[in-house]
Amino acid sequence: xxxxxxxxxxxxxxxxxxxxxxxxxxxxxxxxxxxxxxxxxxxxxxxxxxxxxxxxxxxxxxxxxxxxxxxxxxxxxxxxxxxxxxxxxxxxxxxxxxxxxxxxxxxxxxxxxxxxxxxxxxxxxxxxxxxxxxxxxxxxxxxxxxxxxxxxxxxxxxxxxxxxxxxxxxxxxxxxxxxxxxxxxxxxxxxxxxxxxxxxxxxxxxxxxxxxxxxxxxxxxxxxxxxxxxxxxxxxxxxxxxxxxxxxx
Amino acid sequence: xxxxxxxxxxxxxxxxxxxxxxxxxxxxxxxxxxxxxxxxxxxxxxxxxxxxxxxxxxxxxxxxxxxxxxxxxxxxxxxxxxxxxxxxxxxxxxxxxxxxxxxxxxxxxxxxxxxxxxxxxxxxxxxxxxxxxxxxxx
Numbered sequence: 116x117x118x119x120x121x122x123x124x125x126x127x128x129x130x131x132x133x134x135x136x137x138x139x140x141x142x143x144x145x146x147x148x149x150x151x152x153x154x155x156x157x158x159x160x161x162x163x164x165x166x167x168x169x170x171x172x173x174x175x176x177x178x179x180x181x182x183x184x185x186x187x188x189x190x191x192x193x194x195x196x197x198x199x200x201x202x203x204x205x206x207x208x209x210x211x212x213x214x215x216x217x218x219x220x221x222x223x224x225x226x227x228x229x230x231x232x233x234x235x236x237x238x239x240x241x242x243x244x245x246x247x248x249x250x251x252x253x254x255x256x257x258x259x260x261x262x263x264x265x266x267x268x269x270x271x272x273x274x275x276x277x278x279x280x281x282x283x284x285x286x287x288x289x290x291x292x293x294x295x296x297x298x299x300x301x302x303x304x305x306x307x308x309x310x311x312x313x314x315x316x317x318x319x320x321x322x323x324x325x326x327x328x329x330x331x332x333x334x335x336x337x338x339x340x341x342x343x344x345x346x347x348x349x350x351x352x353x354x355x356x357x358x359x360x361x362x363x364x
Numbered sequence: 365x366x367x368x369x370x371x372x373x374x375x376x377x378x379x380x381x382x383x384x385x386x387x388x389x390x391x392x393x394x395x396x397x398x399x400x401x402x403x404x405x406x407x408x409x410x411x412x413x414x415x416x417x418x419x420x421x422x423x424x425x426x427x428x429x430x431x432x433x434x435x436x437x438x439x440x441x442x443x444x445x446x447x448x449x450x451x452x453x454x455x456x457x458x459x460x461x462x463x464x465x466x467x468x469x470x471x472x473x474x475x476x477x478x479x480x481x482x483x484x485x486x487x488x489x490x491x492x493x494x495x496x497x498x499x500x501x502x
Contacts, residue, residue, distance in 0.1 A: 191393020
């Protein structure tokens with residue numbers, strides 16, 4: 116029986132952002148990793164942690180673009196590391212944490228800042244999970260919930276130029292979620308979502324760069340939702356001004 | 365048996381704010397069409413504001429008599445100033461046409477075709493710019 120062929124490897128130089136608690140600033144550490152052409156940036160990071168530095172921190176889980184945990188900046192682009200092949204990146208791979216979210220350590224960002232606006236919007240698109248009916252629940256968790264469409268990777272927030280300069284901006288992820296609820300409520304709290312979105316730091320702060328939609332790995336189209344929300348909010352105001360009440364709600 | 369290195373967990377970190385800031389608007393890495401349009405719209409906007417003040421200053425020459433105005437007209441025919449005119453026309457065209465895209469898309473009109481709208485408007489802008497450049501240097 117023929118031996119399975121091992122694909123040839125070649126060296127890749129990884130420049131990885133490092134910053135631990137108490138460090139005055141960030142730095143970049145370089146690692147040389149041999150990978151074959153099928154491997155991804157996430158494979159490279161796992162190899163670095165296994166072979167070079169076990170203190171390197173990064174988030175990951177599913178390895179197939181489903182969980183959204185391995186969002187990071189690779190050579191300046193906001194991507195999921197698990198589906199970004201190293202052969203597409205040349206010989207040097209610079210890996211940084213997502214931008215516009217607080218940094219915890221190395222490549223790990225504080226996702227609480229990402230979820231905050233979802234709470235203010237009335238937690239749109241959060242629904243009871245139908246996927247895991249028999250799953251064990253952690254203490255205090257009554258029902259398992261999940262988001263629709265959005266895989267909560269934070270890539271849209273990192274790619275958005277406005278989120279980079281306005282800390283009060285609600286951000287494309289939460290506004291996109293609010294957009295789905297407003298346009299297609301399915302018994303969700305449409306009024307709270309529209310009130311959250313129709314704000315100077317909400318849909319009116321967006322400057323139509325569409326980086327969020329372009330970067331989104333799950334085609335949730337937050338930019339398109341923001342634009343459609345603007346039309347809805349504007350029509351809603353006209354109705355109120357001309358005495359038709361908040362008919363859209 | 366090989367000796368295993370103990371890994372001490374890092375202490376709990378206080379998250380560090382890490383925004384790209386306004387200078388991040390001009391970071392070319394990972395930038396796509398809409399991001400470039402966003403950045404260039406800001407640059408052309410600032411340029412047009414600066415030009416407005418320059419324009420008002422030039423118009424003020426009229427109050428200083430025909431000699432002052434004629435001297436300025438001679439200066440304005442300098443090829444370098446004509447290149448500046450072309451840059452100005454580019455700025456006006458880009459800012460105006462991209463503003464039209466932002467206005468239309470921003471109210472949900474052709475939101476799903478915003479990239480095609482941008483390319484279409486820029487083609488129109490490029491044609492107008494070529495014609496204007498030929499006329500400026502004619």
